Amino acid sequence: MSERKTFFADIILPLAVDLTFTYRVPFELNDTIKNGVRVVVPFGKSKLYTGIVVRVHEEIPKEYQAKYIEHVLDESPIITGKQLKLWKWISEYYMAPIGDVMNAALPGNFKLASETKIVLHPDFDRNYDELNDKEYLIVEALDVQDTLDLKEISQILQQKSVHALIKKLIDRRIVMSVEEMRYKYTPKTATFVQLNSQFSQEEVLSELVNELEQDGRKKKQFEALMHYLKAGGFAQNTASPVRRSELVDAGASLSALNTLEKNGILESLRLEISRLNSEDTTLTETKELSPEQTTALQQIRENFQEKDVCLLHGVTGSGKTEIYVELIQEQLAQGRQVLFLLPEIALTTQLIDRLSAYFGDLIGVYHSKFNQNERVEIWNSVLRDDPTKFRIILGARSSVFLPFKSLGLIIVDEEHENTFKQYDPSPRYHARDVSIVLSHLHGAKTLLGTATPSIETYFNAQEGKYGFVELSKRFGGIQMPEIQCADLKKERRRKTMHSLFSSFLLEEMKTALDNKEQIILFQNRRGYTPIWICEVCNWSPKCKNCDVSLTYHKHSNMLKCHYCSYTIPPVGTCSNCGSNRLHMHGFGTEKVEDELSLLLPGVTISRLDLDSTRSKDGYQKILEQFGKKEVDVLVGTQMVTKGLDFDNVSLVGILDADMMLRYPDFRSFERSFQLMSQVAGRAGRRNKRGKVIIQTGTPEHWIIQQVMHHDYVTMYKQELIERKNFGYPPYTKLIYLTLKHKSEQQLEGSAADLAQQLKAVFGSRIIGPEYPLVRKIQNSYIKIIRIKMEREASHKKIKGRLQEIINQFYSSPVNKSVRISIDVDPV
Numbered sequence: 049m050s051e052r053k054t055f056f057a058d059i060i061l062p063l064a065v066d067l068t069f070t071y072r073v074p075f076e077l078n079d080t081i082k083n084g085v086r087v088v089v090p091f092g093k094s095k096l097y098t099g100i101v102v103r104v105h106e107e108i109p110k111e112y113q114a115k116y117i118e119h120v121l122d123e124s125p126i127i128t129g130k131q132l133k134l135w136k137w138i139s140e141y142y143m144a145p146i147g148d149v150m151n152a153a154l155p156g157n158f159k160l161a162s163e164t165k166i167v168l169h170p171d172f173d174r175n176y177d178e179l180n181d182k183e184y185l186i187v188e189a190l191d192v193q194d195t196l197d198l199k200e201i202s203q204i205l206q207q208k209s210v211h212a213l214i215k216k217l218i219d220r221r222i223v224m225s226v227e228e229m230r231y232k233y234t235p236k237t238a239t240f241v242q243l244n245s246q247f248s249q250e251e252v253l254s255e256l257v258n259e260l261e262q263d264g265r266k267k268k269q270f271e272a273l274m275h276y277l278k279a280g281g282f283a284q285n286t287a288s289p290v291r292r293s294e295l296v297d298a299g300a301s302l303s304a305l306n307t308l309e310k311n312g313i314l315e316s317l318r319l320e321i322s323r324l325n326s327e328d329t330t331l332t333e334t335k336e337l338s339p340e341q342t343t344a345l346q347q348i349r350e351n352f353q354e355k356d357v358c359l360l361h362g363v364t365g366s367g368k369t370e371i372y373v374e375l376i377q378e379q380l381a382q383g384r385q386v387l388f389l390l391p392e393i394a395l396t397t398q399l400i401d402r403l404s405a406y407f408g409d410l411i412g413v414y415h416s417k418f419n420q421n422e423r424v425e426i427w428n429s430v431l432r433d434d435p436t437k438f439r440i441i442l443g444a445r446s447s448v449f450l451p452f453k454s455l456g457l458i459i460v461d462e463e464h465e466n467t468f469k470q471y472d473p474s475p476r477y478h479a480r481d482v483s484i485v486l487s488h489l490h491g492a493k494t495l496l497g498t499a500t501p502s503i504e505t506y507f508n509a510q511e512g513k514y515g516f517v518e519l520s521k522r523f524g525g526i527q528m529p530e531i532q533c534a535d536l537k538k539e540r541r542r543k544t545m546h547s548l549f550s551s552f553l554l555e556e557m558k559t560a561l562d563n564k565e566q567i568i569l570f571q572n573r574r575g576y577t578p579i580w581i582c583e584v585c586n587w588s589p590k591c592k593n594c595d596v597s598l599t600y601h602k603h604s605n606m607l608k609c610h611y612c613s614y615t616i617p618p619v620g621t622c623s624n625c626g627s628n629r630l631h632m633h634g635f636g637t638e639k640v641e642d643e644l645s646l647l648l649p650g651v652t653i654s655r656l657d658l659d660s661t662r663s664k665d666g667y668q669k670i671l672e673q674f675g676k677k678e679v680d681v682l683v684g685t686q687m688v689t690k691g692l693d694f695d696n697v698s699l700v701g702i703l704d705a706d707m708m709l710r711y712p713d714f715r716s717f718e719r720s721f722q723l724m725s726q727v728a729g730r731a732g733r734r735n736k737r738g739k740v741i742i743q744t745g746t747p748e749h750w751i752i753q754q755v756m757h758h759d760y761v762t763m764y765k766q767e768l769i770e771r772k773n774f775g776y777p778p779y780t781k782l783i784y785l786t787l788k789h790k791s792e793q794q795l796e797g798s799a800a801d802l803a804q805q806l807k808a809v810f811g812s813r814i815i816g817p818e819y820p821l822v823r824k825i826q827n828s829y830i831k832i833i834r835i836k837m838e839r840e841a842s843h844k845k846i847k848g849r850l851q852e853i854i855n856q857f858y859s860s861p862v863n864k865s866v867r868i869s870i871d872v873d874p875v
């Protein structure tokens with residue numbers, strides 16, 4: 049036997065510290081310990097954590113006595129060396145503790161901690177025979193107590209570490225973590241029909257069949273029933289449920305099916321179907337590209353010969369998706385994996401359906417609201433580089449953390465969307481930018497696609513850092529929508545406004561409705577009216593925890609805070625001057641919906657915003673109904689601007705352009721242009737040119753003019769001048785430090801202190817501290833210090849110094865209770 053060596057392992061723990069921790073490897077684990085496996089380790093007096101091994105070595109830690117690793121959870125690594133490199137890059141670039149990065153990267157089920165709460169899995173069928181004694185004890189306890197945390201379980205079993213045991217139960221779907229339950233997976237269901245049990249006896253059934261067959265008027269019903277009996281396997285003496293749509297596809301008449309149901313011969317029921325079941329998605333052929341699309345595809349390929357990143361700037365409705373499809377196919381043919389990043393999974397079901405129709409089971413949809421087991425399943429397939437499944441991952445930002453093995457291409461669709469940036473918690477990463485690094489690690493390519501590029505991306509393309517390809521025409525020769533302004537100042541003067549609607553917009557809406565065409569209305573604000581203001585002194589009711597005015601929600605007849613949900617009934621008199629002349633100021637989507645139903649009675653209206661979609665499957669149902677033309681007008685917040693592709697929308701109304709333009713941020717013009725152009729792009733996508741009406745008091749505003757003329761380039765050039773003059777990205781890089789504290793006084797002192805230390809080193813690169821627009825949230829005061837770094841400066845060095853100064857700041861006891869969050873490249 050060889051000499052017994054003593055090994056140590058450096059481990060990342062799920063803690064907000066930028067350190068790895070060294071533990072001693074017990075001899076019996078010498079052969080199983082490897083980089084990238086999960087281990088369970090003790091921490092502090094009584095805690096146990098799951099961590100990831102990142103280095104195995106023989107160096108005895110000098111400062112402390114290393115504790116022993118308790119367990120190794122995996123036989124082979126669950127994360128790869130490339131992932132670890134990416135984690136380190138994210139940690140350094142975004143100044144985030146490596147433990148935070150690990151937390152963001154791993155699916156919940158991978159991270160059992162002492163506080164993790166466990167419940168019985170709903171799938172567990174209480175087959176106690178499959179349990180050993182310890183497992184039985186846990187299950188029994190959960191039957192009585194509903195939830196247990198790992199500490200309680202270890203008391204029940206009188207055993208210190210229970211991680212390995214729980215992991216096995218999770219894998220076998222006997223228990224699950226509460227975190228998983230919170231995002232309970234809602235299975236996809238479909239309508240099935242089955243034979244009423246009355247007819248299950250052969251004699252009864254054949255009598256029925258004869259009767260239908262002989263009555264000439266019931267021919268359709270007879271056929272429909274035969275279709276069912278065939279598909280339901282009646283010849284084999286079963287009559288199992290059959291999907292209704294399957295029968296219709298096979299030729300059964302829909303109305304005959306309805307009649308059979310009405311007469312109690314068939315009954316309908318909803319059953320669960322698999323989301324990724326190839327049986328229910330018949331794959332469709334890809335479309336033949338137009339000459340413009342073919343050219344663009346060719347140019348992208350050429351760009352990729354020399355460059356790793358390429359921007360595809362294609363106007364709305366130009367058919368970018370079909371180009372993506374071609375590129376994906378090329379990668380699949382070469383046996384490589386593809387990552388397709390989307391800004392928001394919930395709002396992009398249309399795109400997911402389109403891609404699923406082409407690629408079926410090869411697609412895996414990955415996002416944080418999914419069931420944890422499903423996430424783990426995708427994770428493991430990607431890690432195995434499974435050639436039959438999940439070759440293409442469609443995902444929101446967190447899918448950049450998957451353990452790709454042979455990544456060939458990343459497509460970032462709608463690259464300008466700021467939902468790609470994670471704001472809270474740390475790491476505050478931008479998935480588009482992380483993608484570029486991830487591709488680089490794999491020798492892969494990144495395609496950024498959008499109709500309205502972010503200024504930074506367009507700048508990089510202009511500078512030649514990225515390749516650049518344009519699609520300037522819509523697919524199928526459809527013209528870009530015609531955009532006009534409704535001049536609110538004029539209409540108000542002439543008294544032709546109908547509450548929130550100009551006569552111009554209202555007339556156009558009536559015409560569209562007469563033509564049986566659909567309408568999308570965009571108002572970038574939810575709720576009924578943002579504020580309730582005193583006409584005399586401008587006072588408005590404020591949240592008691594946050595420094596914001598309360599928003600009126602008509603549905604509940606309450607004033608509510610959007611930051612902390614503090615709620616009070618509406619007030620009748622001003623508490624400042626006592627007047628009772630309180631009125632509503634500004635308006636949200638709920639109010640638009642209400643006013644419209646008064647102005648156009650009989651029109652069906654649906655609302656798409658955070659409030660209306662909170663319910664399960666809310667957004668999906670709303671979009672489905674709109675797609676089926678069951679709804680005439682869709683009113684929404686920026687949710688309606690994102691990639692919707694409906695063929696019958698002829699009119700888009702933008703209700704309040706000025707509000708967006710007035711927002712005090714250096715990006716507000718860029719963003720207004722993007723939002724307006726994107727929502728305008730939903731009009732007239734297939735058959736006929738669409739129309740867009742922008743309601744504004746300043747039709748001459750250059751941003752509005754540029755939107756009207758579909759003139760991205762002029763907007764870009766003008767913005768660039770502003771950015772240069774005022775030192776904003778892309779000419780500088782920004783870091784925002786947000787300081788929070790319950791005491792205003794303490795915060796002011798500490799912030800001033802930090803700013804002073806920063807200024808001593810960085811001089812005029814430091815701006816602030818300043819209060820943000822909302823200076824108090826949930827009883828904490830907030831101050832921001834901004835750091836501007838010139839493009840040419842060494843950002844790495846600056847970040848290093850900055851971290852030192854922050855550490856020094858914290859070494860002073862008075863500052864200990866101040867929280868600082870660091871946001872690199874804020875959006």
Ligand SMILES: Nc1ncnc2c1ncn2[C@@H]1O[C@H](COP(=O)(O)OP(=O)(O)OP(=O)(O)O)[C@@H](O)[C@H]1O
Nearest residue numbers: 335336337338364365366367368369370499523691
């Ligand atoms: N080659 C093609 N053959 C047939 N139809 C096509 C083709 N290319 C695109 N289309 C159709 O044109 C419409 C617009 O295409 P698509 O949705 O891909 O545009 P897009 O560039 O992604 O637009 P947006 O940026 O507005 O989302 C879609 O309905 C699509 O099915």
Ligand SMILES: [Zn+2]
Nearest residue numbers: 591594609612
């Ligand atoms: Zn509040």
